[in-house]
Amino acid sequence: MTLKKTFVAGTMLAGAMTALSFMSAGAAQAQGELVMYCGVQEEWCRAMVNAFERETGIKVSMTRKSAGEVYAQVKAESANPRADIWWGGTGDPHMQAAEEGLTVEYKSPKMGELQDWAVRQWEQSKQRTVGIYSGALGFGYNTELAQSNKIGEPKCWADLLKPELKDEVQVADPNSSGTAYTLLATIVQIMGEDKGFDYLKALHKNINQYTKSGAAPAKAMALGETTAGIAFMHDIVTMVVDKAPVKVVAPCEGTGYEIGSMSLIKGAKNMDNAKKFYDWALTADAQKLGAEAKSYQVPSNKSTPVPPQAPKLTDIKLINFDFAKYGSSAERKRLLSKWDNEVKNLPK
Amino acid sequence: MSRATLGWIVLGWVGFALLPWYGFERSAAPTLADYFVSGSALVHGFRGAWWLLPLLVPLGMALVPVVRPKAESKGTWLVASGLLGLALIVLQGFTIGLNGWTLDILKGLFGDPGPRQAGMGYGAALTSTAFLIVLCHGLAARGWCRGDAFVTSSIGIVIALIIVFVFFPVSTILASAFADNSGNFAPVEFVTKFLDKSIWGLDCLTSDLRCGVAWNTLFLGLLVGFGTTALGLAFALIATRTSFRFKKLLRVMSVLPIITPPFVIGLALILLFGRSGALSAVLFEWFGVPRSRWIYGLPGVLIAQLLAFTPIAFLVLIGVVQGISPTLEEASQTLRAKSWTTFWTVTLPLMRPGLANAFLLGFVESLADFGNPLVLGGNYEVLSTKIFFAVVGAQQDQGRAAVLSIILLAFTLGAFWLQHAWLGKKVYTTVTGKGDAGLPLPLPRRVALASYLTAIPWALFTVAVYAIIVVGAFVRSMGRDYTPTFEHFLTAFRVERAEWGLYFSGSAWNSFFATVKVAALSAPLTAAIGLLTAYLLTRQRFSGQRSFEFGTLLSFAIPGTVVGVSYILAFNVPPIEITGTGFILVMCFVFRNMPVGVRSGIATLSQIDKSLDEASLTLGAGSSTTMRRVVLPLLRPAIVASLVYSFVRAMTAVSAVIFLVTAEYNMATTYIVGRVEAGEFGLAIAYSTVLILVMLVAIVAIQLAVGERRLGRRSASTASSPVAVQAVP
Numbered sequence A: 001m002t003l004k005k006t007f008v009a010g011t012m013l014a015g016a017m018t019a020l021s022f023m024s025a026g027a028a029q030a031q032g033e034l035v036m037y038c039g040v041q042e043e044w045c046r047a048m049v050n051a052f053e054r055e056t057g058i059k060v061s062m063t064r065k066s067a068g069e070v071y072a073q074v075k076a077e078s079a080n081p082r083a084d085i086w087w088g089g090t091g092d093p094h095m096q097a098a099e100e101g102l103t104v105e106y107k108s109p110k111m112g113e114l115q116d117w118a119v120r121q122w123e124q125s126k127q128r129t130v131g132i133y134s135g136a137l138g139f140g141y142n143t144e145l146a147q148s149n150k151i152g153e154p155k156c157w158a159d160l161l162k163p164e165l166k167d168e169v170q171v172a173d174p175n176s177s178g179t180a181y182t183l184l185a186t187i188v189q190i191m192g193e194d195k196g197f198d199y200l201k202a203l204h205k206n207i208n209q210y211t212k213s214g215a216a217p218a219k220a221m222a223l224g225e226t227t228a229g230i231a232f233m234h235d236i237v238t239m240v241v242d243k244a245p246v247k248v249v250a251p252c253e254g255t256g257y258e259i260g261s262m263s264l265i266k267g268a269k270n271m272d273n274a275k276k277f278y279d280w281a282l283t284a285d286a287q288k289l290g291a292e293a294k295s296y297q298v299p300s301n302k303s304t305p306v307p308p309q310a311p312k313l314t315d316i317k318l319i320n321f322d323f324a325k326y327g328s329s330a331e332r333k334r335l336l337s338k339w340d341n342e343v344k345n346l347p348k
Numbered sequence B: 001m002s003r004a005t006l007g008w009i010v011l012g013w014v015g016f017a018l019l020p021w022y023g024f025e026r027s028a029a030p031t032l033a034d035y036f037v038s039g040s041a042l043v044h045g046f047r048g049a050w051w052l053l054p055l056l057v058p059l060g061m062a063l064v065p066v067v068r069p070k071a072e073s074k075g076t077w078l079v080a081s082g083l084l085g086l087a088l089i090v091l092q093g094f095t096i097g098l099n100g101w102t103l104d105i106l107k108g109l110f111g112d113p114g115p116r117q118a119g120m121g122y123g124a125a126l127t128s129t130a131f132l133i134v135l136c137h138g139l140a141a142r143g144w145c146r147g148d149a150f151v152t153s154s155i156g157i158v159i160a161l162i163i164v165f166v167f168f169p170v171s172t173i174l175a176s177a178f179a180d181n182s183g184n185f186a187p188v189e190f191v192t193k194f195l196d197k198s199i200w201g202l203d204c205l206t207s208d209l210r211c212g213v214a215w216n217t218l219f220l221g222l223l224v225g226f227g228t229t230a231l232g233l234a235f236a237l238i239a240t241r242t243s244f245r246f247k248k249l250l251r252v253m254s255v256l257p258i259i260t261p262p263f264v265i266g267l268a269l270i271l272l273f274g275r276s277g278a279l280s281a282v283l284f285e286w287f288g289v290p291r292s293r294w295i296y297g298l299p300g301v302l303i304a305q306l307l308a309f310t311p312i313a314f315l316v317l318i319g320v321v322q323g324i325s326p327t328l329e330e331a332s333q334t335l336r337a338k339s340w341t342t343f344w345t346v347t348l349p350l351m352r353p354g355l356a357n358a359f360l361l362g363f364v365e366s367l368a369d370f371g372n373p374l375v376l377g378g379n380y381e382v383l384s385t386k387i388f389f390a391v392v393g394a395q396q397d398q399g400r401a402a403v404l405s406i407i408l409l410a411f412t413l414g415a416f417w418l419q420h421a422w423l424g425k426k427v428y429t430t431v432t433g434k435g436d437a438g439l440p441l442p443l444p445r446r447v448a449l450a451s452y453l454t455a456i457p458w459a460l461f462t463v464a465v466y467a468i469i470v471v472g473a474f475v476r477s478m479g480r481d482y483t484p485t486f487e488h489f490l491t492a493f494r495v496e497r498a499e500w501g502l503y504f505s506g507s508a509w510n511s512f513f514a515t516v517k518v519a520a521l522s523a524p525l526t527a528a529i530g531l532l533t534a535y536l537l538t539r540q541r542f543s544g545q546r547s548f549e550f551g552t553l554l555s556f557a558i559p560g561t562v563v564g565v566s567y568i569l570a571f572n573v574p575p576i577e578i579t580g581t582g583f584i585l586v587m588c589f590v591f592r593n594m595p596v597g598v599r600s601g602i603a604t605l606s607q608i609d610k611s612l613d614e615a616s617l618t619l620g621a622g623s624s625t626t627m628r629r630v631v632l633p634l635l636r637p638a639i640v641a642s643l644v645y646s647f648v649r650a651m652t653a654v655s656a657v658i659f660l661v662t663a664e665y666n667m668a669t670t671y672i673v674g675r676v677e678a679g680e681f682g683l684a685i686a687y688s689t690v691l692i693l694v695m696l697v698a699i700v701a702i703q704l705a706v707g708e709r710r711l712g713r714r715s716a717s718t719a720s721s722p723v724a725v726q727a728v729p
Helices: A002-023 A042-056 A065-078 A091-099 A116-124 A144-146 A158-159 A176-193 A195-204 A216-223 A233-241 A271-281 A324-325 A329-344 B001-019 B039-046 B048-065 B073-094 B103-111 B122-141 B147-178 B185-196 B213-241 B249-258 B264-273 B278-287 B298-322 B324-332 B340-348 B352-368 B371-376 B383-392 B398-423 B445-474 B487-493 B509-539 B545-557 B560-571 B582-607 B610-618 B624-635 B636-654 B668-677 B681-706 B722-726
Strands: A031-038 A059-064 A083-089 A129-142 A169-172 A207-211 A228-232 A247-250 A257-265 B474-478 B480-485 B495-498 B501-504
Touching: A031 A042, A031 A065, A031 A271, A031 B185, A031 B383, A042 B668, A065 A091, A065 A247, A065 B383, A065 B560, A083 A271, A083 B509, A091 A129, A091 A176, A091 A228, A091 A257, A091 A324, A091 A329, A091 B371, A116 A324, A129 A176, A129 A216, A129 A233, A158 A195, A169 A176, A169 A216, A176 A195, A176 A257, A176 A324, A176 A329, A207 A216, A216 A228, A216 A233, A216 A247, A216 B122, A228 A233, A233 A247, A233 B722, A247 A257, A247 B264, A257 A271, A324 A329, A329 B340, B001 B039, B001 B048, B001 B122, B001 B474, B039 B048, B039 B122, B048 B073, B048 B122, B073 B122, B122 B147, B122 B398, B147 B185, B147 B398, B147 B509, B147 B545, B147 B560, B147 B582, B185 B398, B213 B249, B213 B298, B213 B352, B213 B383, B213 B398, B213 B445, B249 B298, B249 B560, B249 B636, B249 B681, B264 B278, B264 B298, B264 B371, B264 B681, B298 B352, B298 B371, B324 B340, B340 B352, B340 B445, B352 B383, B352 B582, B371 B383, B383 B398, B383 B560, B398 B495, B398 B545, B398 B560, B398 B681, B445 B487, B445 B681, B487 B681, B509 B545, B509 B582, B509 B636, B509 B668, B509 B681, B560 B582, B582 B636, B610 B624, B610 B722, B624 B636, B636 B668, B668 B681
Parallel strands: A031 A059, A031 A083, A169 A207, A169 A228
Antiparallel strands: A083 A257, A129 A228, A129 A247, A129 A257, B474 B480, B495 B501
């Protein structure tokens, strides 16, 4: 019997060692700690963490995930929250979390320094989430392919319907991507619901692929896999800065935008530190880290220098985006299922 | 009373009276006193946690047979003690939570909020285990499994682990299939969600509309299942039955795809076959083949999955093909069967368990695969990505994800039953103790030809894909800017010399160390539990065996996203509160990858004649010696397969871990996914090449440590070959 027992005992020992080796988490430091879920690019997250640690001595444990993933996780953890603050990522999931009471109200002393759109977001969410950056929706095209396909220079949403662009436009599926949902809501707000859906049906003929991720069309353009692509303009700018033959377009009819947001998690174990971070993240010093980390969104603090590469919100015709209506889960479900039934299943 | 039983009873007391019953807060710094006595259930019990004190009753009951060692009632006392102990622990654990009573009824009866308690710690874990083992020993004493306490304990442990780490979390999320968004029971909503046209529509048969996602998934799964089995068989036949010169190389190459992090194969395929891909450019310029996007959709996903999962089929089949005894084939030839007839009627049927298992794994892997459809799927939708985006996408509809998971689960289980029906009750034993000095027959000419024609182009194709990957790691931006650079490696893996030693300043080091640690810990655990389960399933007979087998397969069948979310739902609150630790990652990997250990173990074990075990036992060896000297050495290919697979999987899995990673335990794949999302393909590919190297080293190390199986057959070099001559048809 001995070997069988050794076998069992060995397995158990390995199991116990595993448990032990992981549970010896480091002791808290003098200044306390902060658990942060970060919804933007790794560099930017990392830069924020380092700067905040240097300034306050608070130890930050940061996990980077996409906004939808953070939302799903915060919701799943709501009985025993692990995170203190959720910083970054597109506004819809933040609004959704606010609606479901997963986050808490907070009025920062820095509110006066913010742009109107950031304050409006905060008011619409009943003080539960605040704008930290924003980015306009737009499209881009691969200049080399546009030349060889003789497409000219598309300038407006309407130009994307040109027959020369058949099978040459890429956009994400609004069911999976917040970017594409922003497109859906934007078109509906610019053209009205009926005309808007007519537009989307016409656009469907030119779409070669509904991607899963919102930024994928930007990459596909850079690689030459598609001629035109619809995405957030700062995502396309990242490709341009990387020297891809891509041109960014701010549509002439006007366009919608996202507000990257920040929320305090309800039941946070380090609420005081989370509030410290919240106040700090709204300062100009903290917000200028974005451009340094090659993220070209427009910061929400009025006195933050806007990076030169960033698409200027003043040059873009922004619509008055109704985040309260189009961010609510009922309206979103309705629009998405309408899009599924009327647009996505159309024959090409 | 055996010493083992006594030991476990003592451990049960130790867990209750000495070790800390509750887990520590993550930010707390426990002192030595917290570890011993003062945090124990006994002390807590007398200080107000009255619900822990009833546990003294079953602990006392276990002592009865110690004090009064009378044979008849011994087992009954142990069984009663174990059952009562486990029941009490489960009862108090699930009714008293972090914020008081967990059930509304109790709140109404005894007042809100009621007593509180934290998650279980070492003490609780040890005592629960002790109760379980005591129960199993009791059952053995009452004559279960021929009174073999080792067998009953093993079965008990595996069942308990499966219940805790598979059934419990999965049931929490599947329950949400029957709930509406606010969590109320809504069966009607389930039916509407289930019958949705986007799932079951058949429009693609009659028009150019799309078919439902369920049919897409099934069709892809079947293609991949057949494809991987055929390719795997071709590789396995070449590796074992021919004198092909580059066998070793072929082996390495066929294993490469399995150790490739997700997205990378898809990315490489785009860079090769995409509209502006390298091969498309050549075809366009030389032959005028117009550039198109054919790679996005079914063809792309199919190719990527064939590349990725053929190695699994190969790993399963090579053990089986090696194990087939030449005796039967020689007998067939002596009876004047031509070599083709022999292959078709003897060799191939003997491979059935291997073929069926390889097919099952390919099919299930294809169903659960997430990375390839994400990158290459185009407009061809499959269940796994649908489920992921039902959870994290703009819909944020967990119920829908659960409904889709149920469909996915049904497909997997269907495949499982079909496989069983096909294998039937036939016997596939070929490794017996009898004189078996035959030389494996060379393949009939057409089989050899077919194998070569399948395997070699495929191997070349694999080489091309990997060439792209290697190049991608060393150029600035693959597909656009081919300036050579080390930039990507420096960003990820920079090491600086500081005054106090080396400082790992690269951005990937953290996740790299965490990944290696988790993978290295989960691999041996996975292999041990998987092979133990396989041993129980093939060598022991007990009631409920089939549902036991089904339970082991369950976690494999459920898509990673669902497993990830369900692990948070189940393990974020007491009694088992382990989210945020590395432990949960290890457990997640162990139970997701265990089925491969089980499958390859079963495939190999069903070839090994029981009479070998019996002979060893008859000659006076204990069952431990039998296991060590006879069974385990014959199981070597299965051990290698499950160790390699679980190590590799722990390093490359994405969807399940996205929700489980924390700042401390970030995994390499989530880092890579983040890079791919940000469009930094170069960095993602560079990191992947490093991971590939690490895994290659690990595989070689595992091979060396476990060693080859020797079946005591003549090798081709020493044999003058009268047999080989007959091979010419």
